[in-house]
Amino acid sequence: MKRQLGPSDAFFPVPAALIVSGIEDKVNIITVAWIGIVGSTPPTVGISLEKTRYSLEIIRKSKEFTVNIPSADCFRETDYCGLVTGRNRNKFDDIGFTPNKSSRVNTPIIEECPYNMECRVTQEIVLGDWVLILGEIVETHIDVDKVSPSNRAKIDIPKVNPLVYCAEVREYWALGKRLGRGFHAGKEILQRTKK
Ligand SMILES: Cc1cc2nc3c(=O)[nH]c(=O)nc-3n(C[C@H](O)[C@H](O)[C@H](O)COP(=O)(O)O)c2cc1C
Numbered sequence: 001m002k003r004q005l006g007p008s009d010a011f012f013p014v015p016a017a018l019i020v021s022g023i024e025d026k027v028n029i030i031t032v033a034w035i036g037i038v039g040s041t042p043p044t045v046g047i048s049l050e051k052t053r054y055s056l057e058i059i060r061k062s063k064e065f066t067v068n069i070p071s072a073d074c075f076r077e078t079d080y081c082g083l084v085t086g087r088n089r090n091k092f093d094d095i096g097f098t099p100n101k102s103s104r105v106n107t108p109i110i111e112e113c114p115y116n117m118e119c120r121v122t123q124e125i126v127l128g129d130w131v132l133i134l135g136e137i138v139e140t141h142i143d144v145d146k147v148s149p150s151n152r153a154k155i156d157i158p159k160v161n162p163l164v165y166c167a168e169v170r171e172y173w174a175l176g177k178r179l180g181r182g183f184h185a186g187k188e189i190l191q192r193t194k195k
Contacts, residue, residue: 010168016078018068018113019047020099021058023106027099029091030055031082033165034130035067043137045119048130054087056131063121064105065135068113071161072174077112078163079172104138114160116141 014033022028034048045067049056059065070078077095084091092099099108102118109116119135126132148154157175164173179185 008168012166012168013164013173014167015069016075016082016163016165016172017047018070018078018081018110019055020066020068020107020110021055021062023062023108025090026058027090027092027108028055028058028086029081029095029097029110030086031078033167038134044122045117045135045137046132047135048127048132051129051131054085056133059121059133060124062107064107065119065121065133066102066105066107066109067117067119067135067137068110069115069160070110070113070163072163072172073161074112075163075172102139109141114143114146115155115162 015035016031016033017035019030019032019035020027021030030049030053032047032049036046038044038046047065047067049059055065077097080095081091084094091097097113098111100111102109102116105118105120107118109118117137118139118141119137121133122136123134124131125134142155142160146156146159148156157178161174164175165171166173
């Protein structure tokens with residue numbers, strides 16, 4: 001038996017990512033949960049920002065941003081960046097995070113976040129009070145101690161320990177245990193159902 005909840009934006013789990021916008025001493029950080037990879041060739045990320053956000057003003061001018069994935073330990077700093085606007089304050093200073101030079105865009109990445117993406121805006125789609133920004137991912141970075149020692153191309157997920165957010169209930173979580181391999185775990189059913 002099911003209970004109907006009506007139209008809702010509830011979706012879980014989602015990442016809680018830190019988006020950096022701006023350059024030099026005018027940098028800002030916003031927490032976003034409405035974020036996802038929306039294309040692979042070219043690699044593209046979508047972030048949705050409410051029209052009132054200061055970060056949207058900056059990104060509309062600079063046409064670039066960086067996506068920074070915090071580790072679960074940084075849930076307090078992540079929450080802070082979603083509680084206050086950067087219009088009159090520097091959130092980097094407030095939370096003690098360090099802006100690091102990017103290589104393909106002028107907007108910095110966050111040193112304390114283990115995984116970072118440099119993005120250039122390709123499209124903007126207005127969705128009522130929100131704006132979906134699509135950004136081509138032109139470079140990615142990972143902490144050197146968070147790649148697998150045997151395969152340098154493989155991200156060591158337990159070491160990255162990415163922060164997970166459950167919207168609607170508004171709770172931060174960490175990942176649970178590994179269950180199986182993608183594009184593989186369903187093969188048993190594939191064999192069973194093959195005609
Ligand atoms: C967990 C969490 C997720 C959030 N997700 C979004 C989001 O996806 N899009 C958005 O516009 N605001 C989101 N917010 C709210 C903004 O982060 C918040 O309004 C922020 O203060 C805006 O900063 P700015 O004015 O400096 O850009 C989120 C806040 C939290 C705590």
